[in-house]
Amino acid sequence: MTARARVTVLTNPASGHGSAPHAAERAIRQFQKRGVDVVAIAGRDAAHARQLTEGALERGMDALVVVGGDGIISLALQVLARTETPLGIVPAGTGNDHAREFGIPTRDPEAAADVIVDGIVDTVDLGHIVGADGTRRWFGTVMAAGFDSLVTDRTNRMRWPHGRMRYNVAMVAELSQLRLLPFRLSFDGAEVSTDLTLAAFGNTRSYGGGMRICPNADPRDGLLDVTMVASASRTRLIRLFPTVFKGTHVHLDEVTTRRARTITVESPGITAYADGEYVCPLPVEVSAVPGALKILRPG
Structure with missing residues (x-):
């Protein structure tokens, strides 16, 4: 038995x-x-x-x-x-x-x-989001805000085409309006104001079906890995895109990374998505909660 x-x-x-x-x-x-x-x-x-x-x-x-x-x-x-x-x-x-x-x-x-x-029972961290509007949400993979959340917003508003193609069409539409977005962040209390294309907060490495946006994230270290991309150039962003599947984008000049336990994120008119699902409008506080989940995986 x-x-x-x-x-x-x-x-x-x-x-x-x-x-x-x-x-x-x-x-x-x-x-x-x-x-x-x-x-x-x-x-x-x-x-x-x-x-x-x-x-x-x-x-x-x-x-x-x-x-x-x-x-x-x-x-x-x-x-x-x-x-x-x-x-x-x-x-x-x-x-x-x-x-x-x-x-x-x-x-x-x-x-x-x-x-x-x-399999074995592994104990891993979860991310936790607290929104200014009172939203509270756990997530396992990545919380995203900025260009990719704008693409998801648009995808969700579209009725056609279906499946992956709808996402691609939304991405092209958002690329045509590409701009840097003003972000205010605090990493364990250290404040930063900067203009970004997108920011991703990873408990694990990938989102969007294998895009290794936070390639060094470890769901057992009690920290979130933050990947920030700042590029107002469509051409450079399109070139950056394939490197995300390999996780090599973090070596590019337009990309900076940080690691923190608790981060506050603010950017007007931008929404947070986590595990691919709508969460709430920014501002939010997002943190790593050590050992919050038991998960079954191969031994």
Whole structure:
């Protein structure tokens, strides 16, 4: 009998353009094969999914397994942060940056289920955002503000085209209006006023499906890695873009990096996104919270 005898499986039906329910079926079959008792939940919407997750947590389980992408993981983190219940991931989203960080197989629900049964429980940090408007939000990967949050704002307003293409169209539109944005930041109390294209605050290394925006971030060091890009030149920003997938952009002149436990971020008219999800308008205080999450990963 496995150490994880009872798991709750939370599925986002829309993840990965609707492929999550199929991935969930495959993972659940594998759990049953391995003698694990499964309770499956799927919310009608985010609020309902959260309610079901909180109910499952009260009843007790050996792990909460999330089938989907970083969006549904973000929802689970709001419930699991600072609890003893570990998070298991069966990746079925478009970005899968959490899975990438912790070495969880991405196109193989059975292998991901095996990691949940046989893997180790790792204790890692989470990021925590407190907005001036009262918002409080946990995140696992990266909080972004600036050019990329403007692109996401625009993507969310667009009805066409669909999928990745919509994001690309939004990016081209924002590039045509590229400008430096005034930022006021404080890093553990040290204040900086500067003009930036974007700022990213990483608990882990990647966002946006493998862009290693904070290539040296470590979710066990109690700190956030901050990557700041300052370029008003479209050509240079477009050239910088491919280097982000390798993480080599941090060596370029337009890029500066810092590390801090708590950072305040202010820029008029800019919103914060974390784990790819809308959080709130700036200003915010964002901090690393050591050991806030238990996560299952390969041993």
